[in-house]
Amino acid sequence: MKRLRTDHSHKILHLVSLVPYGCVVSYGQLADLAGLPGRARLVGRTLRVHNTEQLPWHRVVAANGRLSLPKGSPALNEQRQRLISEGVTFKGNAITGACVAMTKHQWQPDLGAILMLFDG
């Protein structure tokens, strides 16, 4: 595991593992839950750098519902594919201008449970 200077990766990756089937979270939301407000980019870096093979990484999208992976990348197709297969719906053109319908699918975590997980 690559290690960032102040390593918040464990917390972030754990939170990702909690996102339920058919739901999505935003990078900023994960940052908030991890106690790192305003650090959405750190979450993105963490997912890019670490091995996410065992995680539902595809459930992490931008706050506005956009899929933030590089346009045309295999990973982007994979993410869209997986979300669709989980029943996640999109606004606009489902192929090109795809935006997840956040109001329907955004994860609403049990905040009490989250606090417990990280020593509340």
Added chain:
DNA sequence: CCATTGACGGGCG
């Protein structure tokens, strides 16, 4: 050391 670059977010016009 400085500049640019991101799997981002939010405010404003």
Added chain:
DNA sequence: GCGCCCGCCAATG
């Protein structure tokens, strides 16, 4: 909705 700008900050050249 869209573009612009700013805050964020580790990594990269």
